Amino acid sequence: MLTKKTKYALRSLIHLALKADQGPVLIADLAAEENIPKKFLEHILLELNKEGYLASKKGKGGGYFLAQPATKIVIGDVVRLMDGPLAPVACVSKTAYAKCKDCGPENECRIRPVMKRVREAIADVLDQTTLQDMLATPKRKKL
Amino acid sequence: MLTKKTKYALRSLIHLALKADQGPVLIADLAAEENIPKKFLEHILLELNKEGYLASKKGKGGGYFLAQPATKIVIGDVVRLMDGPLAPVACVSKTAYAKCKDCGPENECRIRPVMKRVREAIADVLDQTTLQDMLATPKRKKL
DNA sequence: TATAACTCTAGTATAGTAGTAGACTAATGG
DNA sequence: CCATTAGTCTACTACTATACTAGAGTTATA
Numbered sequence: 101m102l103t104k105k106t107k108y109a110l111r112s113l114i115h116l117a118l119k120a121d122q123g124p125v126l127i128a129d130l131a132a133e134e135n136i137p138k139k140f141l142e143h144i145l146l147e148l149n150k151e152g153y154l155a156s157k158k159g160k161g162g163g164y165f166l167a168q169p170a171t172k173i174v175i176g177d178v179v180r181l182m183d184g185p186l187a188p189v190a191c192v193s194k195t196a197y198a199k200c201k202d203c204g205p206e207n208e209c210r211i212r213p214v215m216k217r218v219r220e221a222i223a224d225v226l227d228q229t230t231l232q233d234m235l236a237t238p239k240r241k242k243l
Numbered sequence: 244m245l246t247k248k249t250k251y252a253l254r255s256l257i258h259l260a261l262k263a264d265q266g267p268v269l270i271a272d273l274a275a276e277e278n279i280p281k282k283f284l285e286h287i288l289l290e291l292n293k294e295g296y297l298a299s300k301k302g303k304g305g306g307y308f309l310a311q312p313a314t315k316i317v318i319g320d321v322v323r324l325m326d327g328p329l330a331p332v333a334c335v336s337k338t339a340y341a342k343c344k345d346c347g348p349e350n351e352c353r354i355r356p357v358m359k360r361v362r363e364a365i366a367d368v369l370d371q372t373t374l375q376d377m378l379a380t381p382k383r384k385k386l
Numbered sequence: 387t388a389t390a391a392c393t394c395t396a397g398t399a400t401a402g403t404a405g406t407a408g409a410c411t412a413a414t415g416g
Numbered sequence: 417c418c419a420t421t422a423g424t425c426t427a428c429t430a431c432t433a434t435a436c437t438a439g440a441g442t443t444a445t446a
Contacts, residue, residue, distance in 0.1 A: 101331060139406055161413095163422080185244075271391090282436070304390085305444075305445085
């Protein structure tokens with residue numbers, strides 16, 4: 101399950117991407133429009149800022165804006181930053197590998213191969229989707 | 244992330260499947276051999292029993308055993324039973340759909356389509372893997 | 387009919403998620 | 417240059433889920 105934090109982060113990035121040409125967006129406005137608790141949002145934006153996804157301008161007329169083109173922002177990386185590894189078990193994670201303590205030797209594990217395939221399936225989707233890909237207005241009822 | 248509970252459940256099922264021809268297995272033995280806290284394991288086996296995956300025999304010479312052939316036990320269903328829905332967000336779950344409260348209308352959501360693909364990717368793996376599929380001894384160093 | 391073994395209710399501890407408070411710092415505009 | 421706007425940062429708190437544990441109860445077989 102995605103945490104709310106991650107969902108908030110994605111919503112924020114989408115929002116900022118859509119308003120990229122309209123100058124900095126205030127935390128307060130973003131919070132109000134996206135229905136995110138303001139104080140919590142501050143944390144999230146700060147993390148995205150530190151990681152280089154966002155940039156900010158202080159003082160009057162300031163706010164947040166994308167620091168990278170939407171085509172460069174990979175959703176898998178955003179999810180990893182917020183939620184941690186994509187892998188369902190640490191022992192199959194590429195970016196945060198850790199040996200299972202309570203299991204026997206890995207090459208005898210019968211769970212690992214399946215979970216490895218799950219990890220790959222998730223990563224295939226999220227690492228090949230950029231923020232830009234998410235921007236397209238979703239399917240309409242009619243066209 | 245898979246919870247430990249789910250991992251324990253899978254390890255138990257595998258264990259029981261491998262010993263299917265040797266009569267009932269004691270909770271205590273299963274706990275010891277699979278390195279699972281006994282009391283916790285009781286809960287897990289009970290759930291698997293109620294769901295029809297396992298059966299038990301009481302009294303002396305009793306224990307647990309598979310109530311279904313390993314080919315009928317779908318890993319996705321076991322994970323759902325233990326961990327809940329596979330979907331990363333409830334609004335794309337097939338088995339436990341729930342509308343997101345803090346989001347706008349679903350057909351305008353830009354996160355949903357991606358997460359739907361993630362859900363499908365996970366389900367594709369887990370719903371097409373049976374307990375039997377997990378039994379094959381994993382790859383060896385040499386043959 | 388003793389006892390081995392599963393069944394069940396009701397807890398507790400720890401950790402992670404979600405969110406808040408409030409002081410601090412930096413950058414504008416007048 | 418200084419008031420104000422707006423982001424930065426540290427340190428909490430509340431809540432929930434996970435991971436267990438205790439102990440009494442029940443059932444079936446030798």
